Amino acid sequence: MSDTELLGVLSSDDQAFRELIRRHQRSMRRLARSMLRNTGDADEAVQDSLLAAYRHARSFRGDASVRSWLHAICYRQCLTRLRRARLDLVPLDSAMSLSGPESGPLLPFYLEAAVAGLPVDNQAAFVLVDVLGFTREDAATIVGVPANTMRARVARARLLLADAVADVAEVHP
Amino acid sequence: MTDTIHQSTRHQLAHGEQLTESATHLVSCASCRTWQHHLDEIMHTADTLFEPEADGDELFVERVIRAHRARQRPAVRRTVLSAAAAVVLLIGAGWVGIARLTGADAHDHDRLADIAATWEASDGVRFVYQATATVAPTFGVAEPGSELSLLTAMPTCQTNTRPTARSGGVEVGELIDGLLGNDPCAALADIREHVGGTAQQAATALYRTRTAAQADADQIAALTARSPLEQRSLTYLYDTMINERDFADDQLAVLRNAASRTARTLQAVADAADHALPVDPLRETASDDLRALVALVDDTPAPTVPQRSATWEQLATGIWHHTSITVDGVTTAPDGSTDNFTAPTNDQLGLVTAVLGTPEQILHILNSAPNSSGSAITWVVPAGTLSYPGIAEWQATARLDGERLDGLTLNGIAPDGVTVTITVIPER
Secondary structure, eight states, X not given: OOHHHHHHTTXXXXXXXXXXXXXXXXXXXXXXXXXXXXXXXXXXXXXXXXXXXXXXXXXXXXXXXXXXXXXXXXXXXXXXXXXXXXOOOOOHHHHHTOOOOSSSTTHXXXXXXXXXXXXXHHHHHHIIIIISOOOHHHHHHHHTSOHHHHHHHHXXXXXXXXXXXXXXXXXXX | OHHHHHHHHHHHHHHTOOOSTHHHHHHHOHHHHHHHHHHHHHHHHHTTTTOOOGGGHHHHHHHHHHHHHHHTOHHHHHHHHHHHHHHHHHHOSSHHHHHHHXXXXXXXXXXXXXXXXXHHHHSOEEEEEEEEEEEOOOOOOOOOOOSOOOOOOOOXXXXXXOOOOOSSOOOHHHHHHHHHSSOHHHHHHHIIXXXXXXXXXXXXXXXXXXXXXXXXXXXXXXXOOSSHHHHHHHHHHHHHHHHHHHHHHHHHHHHHHHHHHHHHHHHHHHHHHHTTOOOHHHHHHHHXXXXXXXXXXXXXXXXOOOOOOEEEEEEEEEEEOSSOEEEEEEEEOTTSOEEEEOSGGGOTTSXXXXXXXXXXXXXXXXXXXXXXXXXXXXXXXXXXXSOBTTBOOEEEEEEEETTEEEEEEEEEEOTTSEEEEEEEEEOO
């Protein structure tokens, strides 16, 4: 059954919702974790997103894929939480001052911290395109910006991250 | 110009564009090539970032399904809750009142919400509180030191006598007899082979224990605690490992001294034998030293698996009021020592506060349960009801005897190895 078919029978088939969650929860949790930095908050945001998707399944128009639609709900859910919590976003400079290996097995841990320090627009762009594998066009739809804006955001995120890794490599050769 | 060409090159690389004139620059610029290498590594690593734990997928699916079902029935719960509360107020507080009210219909109504309503109506519920918390910090298995801690070699005669071939173990009495007999050089060769070898093995084992304990302690020292429980656990584990290191150090020092002393004495025996001098005056000292060394080697503890978790226990009694909770109990540390606590606010581990920080918390937990007619109801407590650093999800189990709550158990597991079980048992 395709995602769209599952969405169509949500209200009459208990297993359809379960299957939809199973297919997309992992990717949505990765997006939420990158934005909220707290696994508890992130999982809660994804749960709320999935419940919202269930409630609003009939409003799905098929303009984008179900996957993009679910991630768009999740993205907005995370943004709302960030605003509500008035999270003090870590300024890029201080995130980049983290010491860490510029390569090797610890690079993912360091990179996650560095991604968390990106401006939220670049952060979401990088995660959607380079982490989760959305095309730039799909990522633009999810975030609600023109495709060219998304391209620029992805490139800017890569520049900032590579600069940060290069800086660390210089300090900790 | 240089900055501009660097920026232009990196801009094109970040956009994933084909390099044009920048291609020439990249060939000649080591800095940009290094930068490109960093970008490649980032792109290569990106698809591994922010991965949730692999074994948590099904748990999360069930969590969402439960939350989904819970949200589909709030109206029913509110009706039952307010009806129960009103009747309880009319007939007076108590389990009996609720049991009579609901006894005729014991199937599939929200019994835990009824119980919460009873708590609200009675103001003064006595309870017993029990908690077990285990902290198993995640850190790598330390590699023991690879250097050998060499003991002084046991001496032999210059005649280079070969040790006696033996199929089984060797008795120290047999070696001493040999030392006292007519061929001390043969005995010395056997001592070097057997006692020297086992002593060296014991020393190596102690050295490995010592270095592994130190490495574990270093790893623990680098961890950051997020709660009083974790802080105290890390301190306890650190102290345990340092004690283990110090114990191994002490044993190693004693073993080294004994080996050196024995080697000195046996060297005198070897010298005497080499020069055909009488060894009788040395025999008693040599025997004593050898026996002492063998005893030490035999007593050297085998390496054990180091303790990597700390378990704490709490037991208390308390009273739930509308506006406050009193609780009085004892915390037992992993080493058996105890501490008293007399209120949620001075609970050294902060565990009471997680569940009973405010009077509303336990009511929220009870009210979040699904309807069931079973004797045990298990569900996931809605996020935000309980708060404990690192534990995002709590599973609750209520055991019921008819309409009466026998106990409410809450289990929380943090991804980094903290497991907490808290049970609240209301007085019957």
